[in-house]
Amino acid sequence: MKVVVVGCTHAGTAAVKTILSENNDVDVTVYERNDNVSFLSCGIALYVGGVVEDAQSLFYSNPEELESLGANVNMEHDVKNIDTDNKTLTVENLKTGETFEESYDKLVMTTGSWPIIPPIKGIESKNVVLCKNYNQAKELIERKTDKQKITVVGGGYIGIELVEAFANDGKDVTLIDGLDRILNKYLDNEFTDILETELKDRGIKIQLNEMVQGFVDSESGDTTTVVTSEGEYESELVILCVGFRPSTELLKGKVDMIGNGAIIVDDYMRTSIPDVYAAGDNCAVHYNPNGGHAYIPLATNAVRMGFLVGKNIKDTKMKYRGTQSTSGLHLFGFNIGSTGVTAASSGAFGLETKSVLFEDYYRPEFMPTNEKLLMKLVYEKETLRIVGGQVMSKYDITQSANTLSLAIQGRMTIEDLALVDFFFQPHFDRPWNYLNLLAQKALEQEGLINHVEKESFDQA
Template sequence: MNYVIIGGDAAGMSAAMQIVRTDKKAKVTTLEMGGIYSYAQCGLPYYIGGLTESSDDLIARSRDTFEEEYGIDARVYHKVTKIDTEGKRVFGTNLKNGESFEISYDKCLVATGAAPVVPPFEGTGLEGVHTLKTIPDAEAIVDDLENASDVTVIGGGYIGLEMAENLVEKGKKVRIIDQASRLGSVYDKEFSKAIEDEAARHGIEVVTGESVERFEGEERVKSVVTGGKTYSTDLVIVAIGVKPNTSMIDDTRVHASENGAIIVNAYMETNVEDLYAAGDCATQYHRIKEKNDYQPLGTHANKQGRIAGINMSGGSQPFQGIVGTSIMKFFDLTVGKTGLGEKEAEDLGFDFETLEFEGHSNAGYYPGNEPLLLKVISHKNTGHLLGLQAVGKNGVDKRIDVAATALYHRMTMADIENLDLSYAPPYNGVWDPLQQAARRMK
């Protein structure tokens, strides 16, 4: 069996490894547009901030490892531009020498990930304007920071906030510009307020509700112009989101969502026979929304890639879906979310109720006790948990993960109250804050 995998990171190589372990006669060819395989994209801000000493530390397995130990034909700088789904061939360009290539397949996986969104701002080609998606992107930013003291981050989402934190830790003056009315708009407004307060506490200039029009400078960027003001700067990082990298299916029968993500079923199959998709280029089924969603995260990519590999090599295992879990560190705060936020619940037509509850990270009498703000959303009629958001210095991850598990199993607030959760004064009170909130919502 001749397998072709387009993309050499989380989803693609999870699939490749599953195939070679299952099908001992498999011929696996992986086509990576860049020069590096299997790296931790989520670790890039921390490499830039100096918490990770070398970019090599972000690489899980090298290309040589895949080739020499597992027999995978792992090619680099091979950009796929077209898929012939009828003739089962992929076409592309070798970015090193400009030569075209054509490879036939029995089964093919599209695992091309996502690309940074860069609106057509005037001046995006100036020196000092960066995006962050790959290790070379991060290395370029690290090098360029030597020339910069004032940095502007465009975008107040996960990457923008993580970059802002790490740039402050590097001693830079940092500004965040976001066209949304508040930072961290994936969260409800109470949590955005906590993020903005933390940004101000660390000297970050926060500009919300302004859209970037252009970058100005001669050879190097000197300023960012919005609809209202001009901001002097030495370096710009554009971090306003990503879009699925799926242009190679444009002239095919492959079904895609409105944003370009390839629509897959539970087995990672597209609507075209023997063509699969997984990771940030594909949709993910959301168990609470009960429909396809798009939440590009490494956790989903690894799971979907593994399942694609199992099914491509003869197995039959479904992807069980997501519940929308995420977490981030922002200086001394941790902010997390799982399930639905208030606006999502409204848009989906749920009859819901909410409760804000301020608990504590551990027993009130134990040193290091910190406030922990929870916002719980539940179904008004059935009592089922619909979502949890949390912010605090300690203990957010524990409550988010408990709630994510509860969402997966469709638990009610009464079920959550009855959970046997761990307790010792350094870690919790006798009633966990999530259970205290559940008691008030029954």
């Protein structure tokens, strides 16, 4: 059987490795338009900020490794067309300009995503750059050295992490976003209010509710003014981080997709065309909080989906469990985790929810040091099923986001979480773990208990 894999970042690399490790009779050919595979773009901000000194460490595989496993790897080859009826591809060798046809028995589409580039006047300026792949990361490092005024457009994870990296490097940083809050996809306002105050206290200019309308270069070309609906901001370097779109043009009109062009796959990573599989940032995922499809481009989703392509390339062996869009962030000393819907986003996913906010210390007051936790639980109004959660602290509480993710995937209720068996050790938590207490707060809100069961440690 001949399998052709188009695109080889996270999902593609995982698919190739799994196919070859579990099958001795499968011929795997890879076509990748870039000159590298498996680049962890989530580490770009760490590279820009100097935490990671060698960008090569952000790769966890390479063409040579895939070839050693038995793959036929073709770098800098761009697939121009796919004929799904005749199972053929048209491929261009970007180094030589040669074009040729390739056939397949099964096709794996792991073409990923690309930054959204809005049709804004002046966007072609040399001072306006993207932040996605290895070459763009290198450009940021090279160009930031002699730049002082830097503007980041977009207040999602990548944008915020770059803001922190540049601020720590002593740059004059401006953050612009068209919405009224940073990190609005992941956190509710109780959390973002704290983070926005922290950014402002560090001298970062935050310009929210401002739509970028144009980029105007100076006569010398050394600076670019970002023109928004509310003001103008002179910059020496502008980084666009306004989101991603799935790279699915090759299959447009050929397979089922959601509105933004992300490919719909079944539980075994098969598209609506037999023998065509897809995985990663070019796909819609099964979103467990509401049981529907959503576009959530995360490396964790991509690796899982690519692995499942490999498991199911011959037969349906292992089902996809869906995702909760679980993520974490370290920002100016805060450790932040989020999973599922927020109170603000739940309506957009067709859910009627309620939520509780809970603040506590992570361990007993008799311990010599301590840190406060801020936690929020979002649950379905009728069933009391947990559908989202957020946690934040100077203490590393981020693994609790994984616990809440498991609760959502397992369709647990607030009562289930309130009584889960967690260990107690004074170094780490209380006899009632803070997640127990968070869920008990929800039970109290529902009138199912009279008070949150916090202990008296004076008698401990």
